Amino acid sequence: MSELFQEAILVSILAGTVRIMTPILFAAIGELVTQRAGIWNMGVEGTMLMGAFTAYIVATATGSIWLAVLASMVVGGLVGLLTAFMTATMRVDHFITGLGINLLVAGLTLYWFRIYIKGRAQPTFDGFENVPIPVLSSIPWLGEILFSQRLLTYVAFAAVPAIWFLLYRTRWGLELRCLGENPKALDIKGLSVTGRQYIAVLIGSVMTGLGGGFLMLGFSDRYLADITAGRGWLAIVAIIAGNWLPRGVLAAVLVFALLESIATHVQVLGLNVPHQIFLAMPYLASILLLMGLRRKSSQPLRLGIPYFR
Amino acid sequence: MKKRKFLSIAGASAIALSSVFVSAQTAAADDPTDLNIAIILSAGIESPWDGTLIDSLERVKAEKPHGLDMNWQYTDPLWGDDAGEAMRLFAESGEFDVIWAHSTYSDQVKKLKDEFPDILFVVVGSGNEGLGGNQYWVYKRIHEASYVLGVMAGKLTESNTLGVVGTFPADDVNDEINSFFAGARSVNENIVQKVAFIESWYDPGKAAEMTSAQISTGADIIFSLAANFKPCEEAEILCFANFGDQHSYSPETIVSSALAFWDPDVNWIIDEWWDKQVNGEPYDGNTDIIWRGMADGGAGIAPYQALADKVPDDVKALVDATIAEIKSGSLVVDVNVKNPVSN
Numbered sequence: 001m002s003e004l005f006q007e008a009i010l011v012s013i014l015a016g017t018v019r020i021m022t023p024i025l026f027a028a029i030g031e032l033v034t035q036r037a038g039i040w041n042m043g044v045e046g047t048m049l050m051g052a053f054t055a056y057i058v059a060t061a062t063g064s065i066w067l068a069v070l071a072s073m074v075v076g077g078l079v080g081l082l083t084a085f086m087t088a089t090m091r092v093d094h095f096i097t098g099l100g101i102n103l104l105v106a107g108l109t110l111y112w113f114r115i116y117i118k119g120r121a122q123p124t125f126d127g128f129e130n131v132p133i134p135v136l137s138s139i140p141w142l143g144e145i146l147f148s149q150r151l152l153t154y155v156a157f158a159a160v161p162a163i164w165f166l167l168y169r170t171r172w173g174l175e176l177r178c179l180g181e182n183p184k185a186l187d188i189k190g191l192s193v194t195g196r197q198y199i200a201v202l203i204g205s206v207m208t209g210l211g212g213g214f215l216m217l218g219f220s221d222r223y224l225a226d227i228t229a230g231r232g233w234l235a236i237v238a239i240i241a242g243n244w245l246p247r248g249v250l251a252a253v254l255v256f257a258l259l260e261s262i263a264t265h266v267q268v269l270g271l272n273v274p275h276q277i278f279l280a281m282p283y284l285a286s287i288l289l290l291m292g293l294r295r296k297s298s299q300p301l302r303l304g305i306p307y308f309r
Numbered sequence: 310m311k312k313r314k315f316l317s318i319a320g321a322s323a324i325a326l327s328s329v330f331v332s333a334q335t336a337a338a339d340d341p342t343d344l345n346i347a348i349i350l351s352a353g354i355e356s357p358w359d360g361t362l363i364d365s366l367e368r369v370k371a372e373k374p375h376g377l378d379m380n381w382q383y384t385d386p387l388w389g390d391d392a393g394e395a396m397r398l399f400a401e402s403g404e405f406d407v408i409w410a411h412s413t414y415s416d417q418v419k420k421l422k423d424e425f426p427d428i429l430f431v432v433v434g435s436g437n438e439g440l441g442g443n444q445y446w447v448y449k450r451i452h453e454a455s456y457v458l459g460v461m462a463g464k465l466t467e468s469n470t471l472g473v474v475g476t477f478p479a480d481d482v483n484d485e486i487n488s489f490f491a492g493a494r495s496v497n498e499n500i501v502q503k504v505a506f507i508e509s510w511y512d513p514g515k516a517a518e519m520t521s522a523q524i525s526t527g528a529d530i531i532f533s534l535a536a537n538f539k540p541c542e543e544a545e546i547l548c549f550a551n552f553g554d555q556h557s558y559s560p561e562t563i564v565s566s567a568l569a570f571w572d573p574d575v576n577w578i579i580d581e582w583w584d585k586q587v588n589g590e591p592y593d594g595n596t597d598i599i600w601r602g603m604a605d606g607g608a609g610i611a612p613y614q615a616l617a618d619k620v621p622d623d624v625k626a627l628v629d630a631t632i633a634e635i636k637s638g639s640l641v642v643d644v645n646v647k648n649p650v651s652n
Binding site for chain 1: 385513538
């Protein structure tokens with residue numbers, strides 16, 4: 001076990017943690033906005049998958065990864081529009097809507113992928129490279145862990161305080177949080193509940209699409225079906241484990257990614273510990289946290305409950 | 310008297326011979342001219358596992374075995390009950406002679422094989438049950454090719470640390486990994502092995518992390534069974550791939566690949582089907598695994614292509630000699646399916 005604490009290994013574990021965090025953090029912090037508005041979007045996995053798929057198509061078709069990033073956000077937003085239409089306008093059960101979107105996206109992306117590649121010569125692309133920040137990347141340990149990452153990783157971390165500010169330091173954020181607790185109060189004041197829910201879902205879905213885009217452009221050079229591999233679900237678990245608070249979500253994603261990174265290194269170092277235990281821990285930790293937080297839960301009271309005037 | 314007897318025997322023989330000839334001609338005229346195969350894919354046509362099967366079918370089709378015109382139709386990746394339902398639809402359509410289920414599908418075949426005794430079912434790889442009868446069990450081991458790559462890696466490494474990123478720790482995955490390290494140790498006894506499984510058939514994110522972790526622990530050559538070579542590109546180290554020649558995916562890192570050729574397996578299945586159709590031989594599917602290695606044309610290694618300069622001539626000669634020894638039988642690469650771990 002002592003091998004884990006060697007300097008190079010520790011740095012590798014922590015740098016890996018930051019990389020693994022990025023796509024999940026985009027989705028989790030974005031969907032936090034959606035959930036605080038009372039919409040329980042269970043279609044995060046599908047939205048992320050659509051973002052990843054679109055990023056692949058655009059990156060290979062145009063050669064521009066920045067266009068691919070933009071496309072993944074736009075498509076994430078379109079999936080979000082569908083989610084918002086179903087949940088806020090049609091008032092369909094949020095869980096059924098989310099699960100339906102996941103199934104729809106899984107089928108559509110596979111179908112479009114087959115049409116696009118037309119055979120076995122699958123096109124590839126050059127994705128994001130690490131962008132070391134001058135001076136900061138030279139700091140021992142921290143430089144490699146925090147400041148020699150992909151550009152979008154810095155954006156993901158910057159999004160956490162930005163979302164916190166939006167939710168807790170602006171009037172719009174106050175109204176949005178009110179949507180999740182007591183939408184009738186807004187409605188009585190003559191403010192649009194549905195309009196605000198649309199915007200909240202759009203913010204979450206655009207960021208989730210971006211997470212999917214990063215997963216594609218930052219980790220791989222080609223697409224395969226269901227490439228998100230449950231990361232969307234992990235984002236939802238992170239929101240629950242983080243008790244619907246930005247700092248909590250950040251901490252939960254950090255812990256999940258750290259556990260995955262440790263699991264990776266445990267295998268590589270050949271330590272006599274079943275690495276699957278670390279992969280199961282995020283889910284176990286969430287269940288325990290939910291049990292422990294029952295009395296102090298910050299879960300929005302009207303989360304997942306369609307609003308009828 | 311003797312002359313008359315001779316003439317009658319000769320006449321009878323001529324009649325008998327001509328009737329045999331005529332019946333043989335009739336049988337030849339009735340021989341099947343088409344072979345239709347339904348294929349259940351497990352990972353998708355773009356994956357090396359499934360893609361190499363289609364490559365092999367195309368090569369065999371061009372050879373027109375038994376004069377047959379081969380046609381096939383394949384599905385998207387299907388598992389479990391979905392795969393079983395697809396097999397049933399193919400079988401009930403009456404259009405397919407062979408249903409080739411390209412992974413672990415014997416549970417599904419078990420429910421169908423007796424209902425459709427004229428169809429030849431094929432299952433492939435580890436995790437299957439040898440049912441016999443009209444189910445044939447194709448196995449693919451590319452451990453010999455992996456051993457050869459190991460020989461190359463053992464000579465090319467400077468850190469003496471080699472990494473392998475696997476998919477699942479399955480029988481026909483472990484054999485590749487163990488053989489790779491055995492090959493490396495045959496030329497370099499100081500080899501340190503690093504092994505990690507992504508516990509999925511495809512997860513680029515996890516594969517990237519596993520590869521990065523191995524590089525951080527000193528590995529300077531990676532044998533990736535998980536098909537993500539980006540970390541190798543970033544670290545500017547050499548990589549090996551498996552099943553298909555994946556050089557085009559990362560021309561600056563992939564020196565060679567351990568290749569799977571299904572051609573002898575496809576020909577075997579066609580011969581078995583032909584025997585049943587033409588000679589009336591009943592299907593007699595294998596209950597134990599049968600695999601065809603380098604000597605049988607079932608495996609090989611990819612050419613160096615753009616990275617030929619990275620491999621010194623003496624290493625190339627050693628690789629060629631190792632392949633020759635394996636093909637001649639003077640070198641037998643042990644099949645070691647124990648779960649490999651790092652050391």
